[in-house]
Amino acid sequence: MDDLTQLIYQLDGHVATLTMNAPPVNALTRTLNDELTLALDRISEMDHVRAVVLTAAGKVFCAGADLKGRAENIKVAGDFSAHSRRTRECFHAIRECAKPVVVAVNGAALGSGLAMVASSDIIVVSEKASLGLPEVDVGLLGGCRHAMRLFSHSRLRRMALTGMRVGGEELLRLGIAELCTTPEELLPRAMEIAQTIASKSPVSTRMGKHTLNVIEDMSLRDGYRYEQDMTAQIGKTDDAKEAQRAFAEKRAPVFTGR
Numbered sequence: 001m002d003d004l005t006q007l008i009y010q011l012d013g014h015v016a017t018l019t020m021n022a023p024p025v026n027a028l029t030r031t032l033n034d035e036l037t038l039a040l041d042r043i044s045e046m047d048h049v050r051a052v053v054l055t056a057a058g059k060v061f062c063a064g065a066d067l068k069g070r071a072e073n074i075k076v077a078g079d080f081s082a083h084s085r086r087t088r089e090c091f092h093a094i095r096e097c098a099k100p101v102v103v104a105v106n107g108a109a110l111g112s113g114l115a116m117v118a119s120s121d122i123i124v125v126s127e128k129a130s131l132g133l134p135e136v137d138v139g140l141l142g143g144c145r146h147a148m149r150l151f152s153h154s155r156l157r158r159m160a161l162t163g164m165r166v167g168g169e170e171l172l173r174l175g176i177a178e179l180c181t182t183p184e185e186l187l188p189r190a191m192e193i194a195q196t197i198a199s200k201s202p203v204s205t206r207m208g209k210h211t212l213n214v215i216e217d218m219s220l221r222d223g224y225r226y227e228q229d230m231t232a233q234i235g236k237t238d239d240a241k242e243a244q245r246a247f248a249e250k251r252a253p254v255f256t257g258r
Helices: 030-044 066-071 079-096 110-118 134-138 153-161 168-173 183-198 202-217 218-235 237-249
Strands: 007-012 015-020 053-055 101-105 106-112 124-125 130-132 163-167 179-181
Touching: 007 030, 007 183, 015 030, 015 183, 053 183, 066 079, 079 110, 101 110, 101 183, 106 110, 110 130, 124 168, 124 183, 134 153, 153 163, 163 168, 168 179, 179 183, 202 218, 202 237
Parallel strands: 015 053, 053 101, 101 124, 106 130, 124 179
Antiparallel strands: 007 015, 130 163
C-alpha cells in the first residue's frame, strides 16, 4: 500500500484501518476515489486482513464530490460517464469488500461521504459527526439512493430538498449509528467492533457479509432460502467444524479461514 497518496493504510493484527487524508475537507477527488477502490479491492484478497475500519483525518469525514477538480476530469465527450462510473465503483468497493467495513465518522459526511457511510457494514459516529445531502444548494443530486438504506421517506426527502444535516446523537437515536462517542473515543470504539469481527471465523464473516448483500433486495422467501443454502456451505468448512469442537470442549476456537 506504499503507492497510496491520499489514503493512509495501517494494520493492527487482523484489522486494517483506512484513513482518508485529502486536506482540507477530504473531498472525493479522483485520486482518493481511485485509491479507495484499489485499497479495498486489495484488502478483499488479503487473507491476513479480516476487518476494516474506514475513517478520515481532520475535522471533516468527507465534504462530498470534489467540485473544483470536476472541471479537470470532465472536458470532452465521454468524460462525465467515466467519472460517474468511477464514483459508483468506489461506493460498491466498500459494500462489496470481502471483509466487513466499520466506518468511524469523525465529522461531516456529505453527499459522496454519506454514500460511503451507507455502503459500510457498521456505523460508529462521534458527537461532531453529521450526515447530509447538500447537492440541492449547488444544483446537483447524489447519494439519495444510498441514503434510502438509512433514513425514512420523510427524513430523506427533507434532507435532499432542504440540505438539512443530521447530527451524531440523532443518528444514534434513529438507530442509524451503533454508537455515538466523544471524538477521542471514536477510533478505539470502532476498533473494538472491528477486532471482535476479526476474532470470528474469517470464512464465516466473509460469506456472511456476501449473503447479507445478496438477500437485501430479495423477497422474504427467496432471501431466507438463499441464506439457508449459504448456511449449509458454511457448515462444511473447517472453521465451522473447529467452532463446534471448541464449543463442546469449552475453549476458544482457532480459525484458519478454511
